[in-house]
Amino acid sequence: MQNQKNKQTQVSMKTGQRFPLTIKRLGIDGEGVGYFKRQVVFVKGALPGEEIVCEVTKVHRKFAEGRVRKIRKASPDRTKAPCPYYDRCGGCQLQHLSYEGQLREKKDVVRQAFERYTKLSLDRIEFPDTVGMEDPWRYRNKSQMQAGNADNKLIVGLYQTDSHRLIDIEECIVQHPKTDEVTRTVKEILEHLNIPAYNEKKRTGVIRTIVTRAGFETGEVQVVLVTATDKLPKEDLVVEKIMERLPFVESVVHNVNSRKTSLIFGDETRVLAGKEKIRETLGDLSFDLSARAFFQLNPVQTKKLYDLAKEAAALTGKEKVADAYCGVGTIGLWLADGAKEIRGMDVIEASIEDARKNAARLGVDHAVYEVGKAETWLPKWNQEGWKPDVLVVDPPRSGLDDSLLDTIRRVNPKRIVYVSCNPSTLAKNTNVLVKGGYRLKKLQPVDMFPQTAQVEAVASFELS
Template structure:
């Protein structure tokens, strides 16, 4: 067989192949090549030589699992979590933390090489900003509940399956969220409260959401239910209050739809306050049940300092904070800006944002419910032109209409905060064609032990 023919050999499911792993992929898997076909191998690390079994074949790639490691990476360690290999919530616990930070920088580099054709020499890509202690950093847990015989369990669906893995002590969660969720599970069990069965689509309580203020110590519980009425609701609330006196807010959110979305539209206050307080730097925030807030408060301060540095404000600029949530980024920039305007589609977030601005004594802030692509052209038409646009979109990146809106508004700077390097690189490619240049790319590790990486990208209009 000629060399050309051998390179075209098709892989088949179940086939065993030798592979040298080149790098980490965007989902935390090892990436290597077999006869010019790219293969993604779960749990493999760069530099390792493995024997892998093909599990899935696609036209342009294949997926595989490790059968045997012939040559181990010096970065490989034993994952400390007992359900690490089943849960799927973390992807890199088997890798030394310093190497995780290098791998995340490389994930950003790969995305930009693919979508912008810029390489390492042209990109102003910085080393990843990590954590001193990369454990116990998450301030919020959202765990599905189910019943196993008489026991109530709460957890996440297993990797590539629909089996619920009970997570009692998640190592990346703040210890308080673990403890509170465990107690709420026990209360539901003791009072025999109806638990949702996803297969039968029957039952009431479907998710326990627990949020803790790292600085304030305040804790909020949200029970997501399929209907508003919960039999023995008052007894349930009293029992939670008795066993968890530190909980200052007990809320209920109703979501009866067959959906992967956690929250429904209707939120009810069951006991205590409607919001909890959290502090970032010198700023304090009110957080309602559905309001978005960064999950890692310690790293958020580093992230927002990078945003402030990238915005380069002198006190005269008009700033837009798109996808503003409860207004955290806008507040971080407010004292250095002439005016900050933000928008978000979640009404409760805007209520919180307005309250937060007022509470801090800022009168140069304006928040509206809706999309940036609706508000920005309206403001520009009224003669209010932004100097800096800060955008922090969901994983899907910026809406095409929003990209066009930003290009038409011609701000001097765009500060793009991204949780997905691929969509960031795609959007930056569009902006570069319209006259923007990348000034700095700063990866920040918001989620240690996972493959996720946050990036602050500053772009300047030529």
Template sequence: MAYSQQLVEKRDILIQALERHTKLDIEKLDIRPTIGMDDPWLYRNKSQFQLGEIKGNYIAGLYSINSHRLIDIPNCIVQHPATNKAVRVVKEILSDLHIPVYDERKRTGLVRTIVARVAVGTGDVQVVLITAKKDLPKKELIVAEIQKRLPEVKSIIQNINGKKTSLIFGDESLQLGGEETIQEVLGDISFELSSRAFFQLNPIQTVKLYDEVKTAAGLTGKEKVVDAYCGVGTIGLWLADKAGEVRGMDVVKEGIRDARKNAERLGLKNAHYEVGKAETVMPKWVKAGWRPDVVVVDPPRAGCDETLLDTILKTGAKTVVYVSCNPSTLAKDLNKLMKKYKIEYMQPVDMFPQTSHVECVSQIVLK
């Protein structure tokens, strides 16, 4: 489908979700045209490719739909070239050094997944080897070869995941070589990214998305802002120069550690971050007498937790900015928020060209 038409259809996906899950009068809603990308290719800054072995050859890619048949993907046209290259070269190094590949069926072997992330603003690359066991043979040799063949790799991490699970990352990470984090730049702000911290996958469109969040938040410099599901603090730090105080929370402790470091490095005294679930932390703040004026939520695909929605309704924050990556759960959550709030406008943003995914920034205000 031509890219211009993809943008039209993505807006329609949002409309269909609202029709299916809400009783809102769609005709009366201000749903704006989708903000697209100038060059909708080679944009994804992170890949998580499973490793496999076919007739002695190492392959890295993704599973065929509804199966455990691994498809080799030496080059992906929506992945940033630096991630394509990193996966290819690391796969060659593991093959050259005869490091055993994990076999999911037999539960034998060692290396399960190669994760590659590029900081588009700086060119720094991070490589994470997900292994089934902690003991990694020829560790120093692997690191030396990666650094020799891929000088752009500034961080080499091993993550251990021995569980029978579809989750990529385990709980334990070890720094094998280089730095623990890589530096990314968005607009005028730089961020430190550790291997497990969430960061938007399309940095070019992220700037457009966060500018939309800033517009929707309508800050004057005095507001108390909550950045729920904050990751490494990107949205809150984007808003901090126009806010009185920003408070963020996330369950990934590495992300919160990065968020605190990022705020400190930017000299922001008005941004505070806490480890925990949004639905647990926010009620605690409210109970202690701290009530937000603006709540920004950027939840996972499953949408917001019921308790968090209840807390938002109780706080009576004047503006809620809902950043959604799933129109269906957005629509369901809007149903609950509509008890006290109304939708001013909805702005779809295309973060994932050539796919059916669409993000949306909704400005929701107290009735």
């Protein structure tokens, strides 16, 4: 009986099979979603409303993946991707969709997540259109380009989607121009000095990643060379050439990551030249950023995102605000002028050091920052008689874990401002918060990463 049941749930398609398919919507990774004999098919590059001929590329137990063999009816939002690497690079997913279409579909992705994981009716909740950009290009202030070898040459770029094949990228049109220039030049310097890329399989070589961060407002630039070795060969020459050819670079840093991991940074970081940190400005606030410090990648949209968070916090000057996942203190310091006190926490010690220094430099003397998890500090502060009126959370894509959700229910702040980078985990967490007595007041999608499938959202909750 169980075998029969399994057969019923098995997708009855074969690799290479072709059939007409109407695309109904976009999936969370930017692929078109259609249904063949009531079974789900995900098709990279297909757009909602299109009628295509689909070829099955992979069959899973409950769904299939396919590619476009022919477009019989194209979407009016379909456009030609301007990037020459677009069909190979895994960095962007939606350059073939007009920007107006991207904003519309990203709102729908948020809607889909809430329809799938909650019983809430978004028609009864304030749910505006996605907040977009006037110019949705050249917005990223940080690049992390992987190093590799091809035909005995050093290449630097990004991995192809669902592959470990590195695409050599000379220019990325969603990156700040300075990050492109620095990456290209550093690559040429390393090539000229015969410093090899790290080979993951053979565990040989040196350079793993070239990380570049550029201040949009300040113009300050930092380059980080991540190596698999404790020492950077020809270190003095590398630094000399970088400072000679890139005089605007204010900070050259070496980070060591000798572990077998997909994480970019290791634990050991040292400054080779210039400053340890660069400065970036958001509105009237400026922040000092160390190599590993988290900072929003799109400063133009970050101002809009933080203004929305501030609006959701509804501060009057009397509130105590807890800032979980605070990083270098950006959101909390953005809210500080309307709060009685800010308390933030983060598990990365360097970020907390930066947050404390940022607060001191900005004259924000009512902000406290601690190393550790929110689920540790919130109960501790609660026992000491300090309870937040407003809790701000900006978690990773995995969302809030169970222990923090339990802590929130015990501490019961009046309002929660949830800045999300994953609609699915936001929806799942919303379920728990609603059961715990909170009401979702507003759900605002924000496009922090144009041309990609990613969508952020600011959700505001109030204790019922």
